[in-house]
Amino acid sequence: MPKDTRDAATVTTAPATAASGQTAVLYRMALPNHLCPSGQKARWLLDRHGYDVDDRLFRDRPEVDAFKQEHDVQTTPQIWIDGERVGGYDALRQKLTDYDPKTKTYRPVIYLFAVAAAAALALSIGFLGAITWQTLGWFISVSMILLGMQKLRDIESFSTMFLNYDLLARRWVPYAYIYPWVETAAGVLMTGMLLTWLAAPAALIISTIGAISVFKAVYVDKRELKCACVGGNSNVPLGFVSLTENLMMMGMAIAMIVLLFT
Known part of the structure; x- marks a missing residue:
């Protein structure tokens, strides 16, 4: 534990009073069987932003329950800055950084495509000794697997x-439940260049339906929706990314079908 931590039961100074200037007050659980992860992250974030942390630890469950009742809160950790209660870790993160859980972002897709590109390069250099057109194929198929x-x-x-x-x-x-299985399986088969006669048509069918659906929703109906391309509960906007996903699959599938019959 950091040297400036104290047992909450031994502290009598009100958090609003102690939290002034560059001093922040943090209440978090450090029970015998549970060291609160959010409390640890809150401590790290406060340190990172230059705060002197008055770190107050709960050592047993009755202390936690009494604190929640006293301050009318549902969860811990709880943080005070400048005499005011900020809230828990998420509220602290929003206060000290640009984090906003409702903001639309392409970051998850960027990370995913970056990993797919790295995997494609590794496969190409490792097995072929060079970057070729197969590198692009592997990038698309690995992206399909990850998506x-x-x-x-x-x-x-x-x-x-x-x-x-x-x-x-x-x-x-039922198609909503079938789609991810088909996408993943087609990506696996395409990566291994196996059962092309099955994988390519399957990918072409789902990607064509997907491209038409996205185009209609975004560019015809002008609807503002979140994209399901990286799974549920994402904040990725529906539009260019999902359309690109489907167009890549379509291109890969068509190329493999052409090669299959030539």
């Missing part, structure tokens, strides 16, 4: 979001 896994991680949330715009899923709900 599919994001959807399968919470298929219920994905299916709910997907039903907002996919034309086939809105007519036949």
